Amino acid sequence: MSVAPARAARRLSLPPSAYGFIAAALLWGGTMLLSDGRGGIEMLSVALSFSIFSVAVGTGQMFVIASGPGNIDLSCPAVITLCAYVSMNLMGGADGMLPVGLIAALVLGGVIGLVNYGLVRALKIPPIIATLAASFVVTSLAMWYGGESTVRPPQALSDFMIWRVGGVQVALILALIGSGVVHLVLHRTVYGRSLLALGQNARAAQLAGIRVGFVRMTAYAVSGMMAGLCGFLLAGFTGGAALNMGEAYLMESVAVAVLGGTSVAGGRASAFGIWGAALFLSLLVTLLNSTGLGAGARYLFTGLTILVVIFFATERRK
Amino acid sequence: MDKVIALTAVTKAFGPVRALGGVDFAIAPGEVVGLVGHNGAGKSTMVNIMMGTFPPTEGRVERGAAGEIRCVFQELSLCLNLDAAENTRLIHRSLRGLGWRRRARAMIAGRLDAIFPGHGIPPEAKLSDLPIGQRQMVEIARAFTAAEGEGPLAMVILDEPTSALGEEATQQFLAYVRKAAGEGVAIVLITHRLNEIYAVSHRIVVMKDGRSVAEGPSAELPKERLVELMGGHAVPVEGEDIPAVATRKTDPNAPVMVTLPGAVPVEARKGDIIGFTGLDGHGQREALVAIQTEGRGAKAATAFVAGDRQADGVLPVWSIAQNLTISCLATIRRGAFLSPAAERAFAEEWRERIGIRMRDIDQPLTELSGGNQQKVLFARALAAPAPIVLLDDPMRGVDVGTKAEVYQTIRNEADAGRTFVWFSTELEELENCDRVYVFREGAPVACIPREALSQDAIIAASFQS
Numbered sequence: 193m194s195v196a197p198a199r200a201a202r203r204l205s206l207p208p209s210a211y212g213f214i215a216a217a218l219l220w221g222g223t224m225l226l227s228d229g230r231g232g233i234e235m236l237s238v239a240l241s242f243s244i245f246s247v248a249v250g251t252g253q254m255f256v257i258a259s260g261p262g263n264i265d266l267s268c269p270a271v272i273t274l275c276a277y278v279s280m281n282l283m284g285g286a287d288g289m290l291p292v293g294l295i296a297a298l299v300l301g302g303v304i305g306l307v308n309y310g311l312v313r314a315l316k317i318p319p320i321i322a323t324l325a326a327s328f329v330v331t332s333l334a335m336w337y338g339g340e341s342t343v344r345p346p347q348a349l350s351d352f353m354i355w356r357v358g359g360v361q362v363a364l365i366l367a368l369i370g371s372g373v374v375h376l377v378l379h380r381t382v383y384g385r386s387l388l389a390l391g392q393n394a395r396a397a398q399l400a401g402i403r404v405g406f407v408r409m410t411a412y413a414v415s416g417m418m419a420g421l422c423g424f425l426l427a428g429f430t431g432g433a434a435l436n437m438g439e440a441y442l443m444e445s446v447a448v449a450v451l452g453g454t455s456v457a458g459g460r461a462s463a464f465g466i467w468g469a470a471l472f473l474s475l476l477v478t479l480l481n482s483t484g485l486g487a488g489a490r491y492l493f494t495g496l497t498i499l500v501v502i503f504f505a506t507e508r509r510k
Numbered sequence: 511m512d513k514v515i516a517l518t519a520v521t522k523a524f525g526p527v528r529a530l531g532g533v534d535f536a537i538a539p540g541e542v543v544g545l546v547g548h549n550g551a552g553k554s555t556m557v558n559i560m561m562g563t564f565p566p567t568e569g570r571v572e573r574g575a576a577g578e579i580r581c582v583f584q585e586l587s588l589c590l591n592l593d594a595a596e597n598t599r600l601i602h603r604s605l606r607g608l609g610w611r612r613r614a615r616a617m618i619a620g621r622l623d624a625i626f627p628g629h630g631i632p633p634e635a636k637l638s639d640l641p642i643g644q645r646q647m648v649e650i651a652r653a654f655t656a657a658e659g660e661g662p663l664a665m666v667i668l669d670e671p672t673s674a675l676g677e678e679a680t681q682q683f684l685a686y687v688r689k690a691a692g693e694g695v696a697i698v699l700i701t702h703r704l705n706e707i708y709a710v711s712h713r714i715v716v717m718k719d720g721r722s723v724a725e726g727p728s729a730e731l732p733k734e735r736l737v738e739l740m741g742g743h744a745v746p747v748e749g750e751d752i753p754a755v756a757t758r759k760t761d762p763n764a765p766v767m768v769t770l771p772g773a774v775p776v777e778a779r780k781g782d783i784i785g786f787t788g789l790d791g792h793g794q795r796e797a798l799v800a801i802q803t804e805g806r807g808a809k810a811a812t813a814f815v816a817g818d819r820q821a822d823g824v825l826p827v828w829s830i831a832q833n834l835t836i837s838c839l840a841t842i843r844r845g846a847f848l849s850p851a852a853e854r855a856f857a858e859e860w861r862e863r864i865g866i867r868m869r870d871i872d873q874p875l876t877e878l879s880g881g882n883q884q885k886v887l888f889a890r891a892l893a894a895p896a897p898i899v900l901l902d903d904p905m906r907g908v909d910v911g912t913k914a915e916v917y918q919t920i921r922n923e924a925d926a927g928r929t930f931v932w933f934s935t936e937l938e939e940l941e942n943c944d945r946v947y948v949f950r951e952g953a954p955v956a957c958i959p960r961e962a963l964s965q966d967a968i969i970a971a972s973f974q975s
Contacts, residue, residue: 380848389825392826401811401812459826460827
C-alpha cells in the first residue's frame with residue numbers, strides 16, 4: 193500500500209497520455225508511406241468509429257484502475273454482452289423505446305459494478321478474482337436470457353451510429369464531448385480529486401478525510417455503466433447483440449486505459465489520452481486485417497505491439 | 511576472551527543523527543543484563559549492532575566463543591502464513607532432508623513445553639490463527655531452540671518480550687530466563703516493566719541519549735534511581751533555546767470535544783492542546799487514528815497531521831497546491847467545479863501563513879525537503895474546516911526554526927478555539943500542551959498537568975513498577 197518516495201525516478205518531458213497518440217501517428221504515417229498515401233483519411237475515419245466503443249469501456253476501466261493498485265474490472269466483456277441483450281430485447285426494435293433501452297443498459301451495468309465492489313469489499317476478494325468470477329455469472333445470465341435469439345436494434349439507433357453531418361460522425365463528436373465531461377470530473381470536481389488521491393495512497397487519503405469506500409464504490413459503478421453504454425451502442429452499430437460481442441474488450445479496455453496514461457500504480461488518469469490509445473489499437477487491427485494474415489498471427493502481433501508500446505510508455509520504478 | 515560480545519567505544523550515526531555516542535558494553539556467558547532507557551536512548555541501535563544488522567560507525571565489536579546470537583523482537587519476526595515448525599526451520603539451516611518437518615515440530619514443541627508448560631498451542635496451527643500472546647510464546651521459544659550440527663546458543667536479546675504475555679506465562683518466561691542463564695546463555699532483557707528486570711537481571715545498564723549513563727548490579731540501582739537516570743536533566747544546548755512557553759488560559763467549562771476511556775480517561779475541551787506520550791508504540795497512534803476515522807467524543811470534523819509522511823500523508827503524484835487543498839476542497843469549489851484560481855489563491859495564502867519554502871506551488875510535493883513537506887501537511891490540516899486537529903508525532907525530521915514557527919501557529923489556532931491532540935515523545939514539544947496523557951500498553955494511565963510536566967514524571971508513568 194505504501195508508495196515509493198522516489199517515484200520521479202524517470203522524469204519524462206511528455207505527459208503519459210501522449211504516447212497513445214504518438215504510437216497512432218507513427219502507425220498511420222507508416223501505413224501511408226507503404227500505400228503511397230492512398231486511403232489514409234478513410235482508414236482514420238474507420239478507426240475513429242471503432243474507437244468510440246473502446247473509449248467508452250476504457251473510460252470506465254480508467255476510473256477503477258485509477259482508484260488504486262490492484263483495482264481492475266474484468267467483468268466488462270460480460271456486462272457489454274448482457275446489457276446489449278437486455279436493452280435490445282426491451283426496445284424490441286421500436287424507436288420510441290430508445291430512452292428505455294439506454295437507461296436499462298446504464299442501470300444494469302451500474303448495478304453489476306456495485307455488486308463487483310460489494311464482492312471486493314465484503315468478501316475481501318482481490319478485484320481481479322472478484323470481477324472475473326462476477327463476469328462468469330453475468331455471462332451465464334446473458335446466455336440464459338439472450339441465447340441465440342437476436343433482436344434487431346431500433347432503426348433510429350442504427351441510423352444514429354452511422355449518422356454523419358458534413359462527413360463527420362455525430363456519435364464521434366458526442367463521444368469526444370463525453371470525454372471532455374470526464375476530464376472535468378476527474379480534475380475539477382471534489383469526486384475526481386478524491387478518486388485520484390485515493391489511488392495514490394489510500395491511507396493518506398483516508399486520514400485526509402476522504403470517504404474512501406464511497407469513492408471506490410462509485411468507480412466500480414461507473415465502470416459497469418460505461419460497459420453497459422458500450423454494449424448498447426455496439427449492438428446498435430452491429431445490428432444486434434451477440435454472445436461473443438464483448439470478447440475483444442477485456443484486453444482492450446485495460447490496454448487503452450494504461451496506454452492512454454492511467455497509472456497502474458493508481459492516482460493518475462487521462463480522459464483524452466484514451467483516445468490516442470484507442471485510435472492506435474483500431475489502426476493496428478485495421479492494418480493487420482489488411483495484410484491477410486491468419487487470426488493467430490494477428491493476435492500475436494497485436495499482443496507484442498501492445499507490450500512494446502506499454503513498455504516504452506509507462507513509468508517504471510527503480 | 512571470556513565475553514560473549516564486547517562493544518568498545520561504539521558510535522553509530524545515521525546521516526547527521528548520532529544514535530550512539532560511544533558505548534562500552536560487554537556481557538559474559540550466563541549473565542543476565544537489563545537494558546533500560548527512554549525513547550531514542552539508543553537501545554534498538556545497540557541491539558542491531560550486536561546482531562550485526564549494520565556495522566558501527568566507529569569503535570570495535572568483538573565476538574567471544576563461537577555460538578549464535580538470537581533476538582526476540584518487539585514487533586514479532588514470525589511469518590504469519592506458516593506454522594510454528596516452519597517458522598523454526600527459517601532460522602535452522604540444518605533442518606533439511608526427509609522428515610525435517612517432524613524434527614522441526616519436535617524441536618519447537620519441546621522448547622515450548624520447557625518454557626511455557628500447558629501452553630496449548632496446536633503444532634499445526636498457522637501463526638495467523640493464533641492470538642498475539644501465543645505468537646509471542648512461539649517467538650520466544652524459537653529463539654531458544656538449538657539444532658544439532660549448529661553452534662551452541664551463546665546469547666539471546668529479548669526486546670519487550672512479555673508485552674503480550676499473560677501473568678502466568680510471564681512468570682514461566684522469567685523462570686526460564688534464569689534457567690537458560692544457568693546453562694551459560696547470555697541474556698539481554700529490554701522491557702518497560704522494571705519489576706521483570708529486577709526479577710532476573712544480575713546487572714542493569716541505563717541508556718540515555720545514545721550513551722550508557724549508568725551500569726551496576728541490580729541490587730545497587732533501585733527503581734527511583736533508574737527513573738532519575740533515564741530522565742535526568744538534559745543539558746540545554748546553547749543557542750537552541752526555545753523561549754519558555756507562557757502558560758495558556760483554558761476554559762474548564764468549554765464544550766468537550768474528544769474523550770477516550772482508560773484508567774485515566776482522556777478529555778479535551780474546545781481550545782485545549784493535549785498531549786499523548788509514553789514509550790513509542792503503546793497505543794498513542796492507534797488512539798489518534800481511531801479519533802480520526804471513527805470519532806471519539808463530540809461529533810465534529812477532525813483533521814490529521816501525519817508524522818510518517820510517506821505512508822500516511824504525502825500524495826506523491828501531486829503538486830504542493832493539490833496536496834494542500836485535498837482536505838478542504840469544498841472551500842475552493844465554485845458551483846459544481848473546483849476553481850483553479852481559488853485553489854491557487856488559497857494555496858498561496860497558506861504558503862504565506864505557514865512559511866513554506868518552495869519555488870512555486872505547482873512543483874511536486876516530493877521535491878521539497880522533509881521539513882517543508884511536513885509544513886504542507888500541517889497547512890493541509892489547519893486549512894481544513896475541522897475544529898479538532900490530531901498531530902501524530904509531526905515534528906520528525908523538522909528543523910528547530912520550523913518547530914518554533916509551528917508551535918506558535920498551533921497556539922494561535924488553539925486560542926482561536928481549535929482543539930489539538932498531539933502525540934509526541936519529546937518533552938520540548940509536550941511543553942506546548944496544557945496537559946499530557948501518558949499511555950502504557952494501549953491505554954492512558956496518567957495525566958500530567960503542564961505545571962508538573964517533566965521527563966521524570968513521564969518516565970515514572972511509562973515504566974510499570
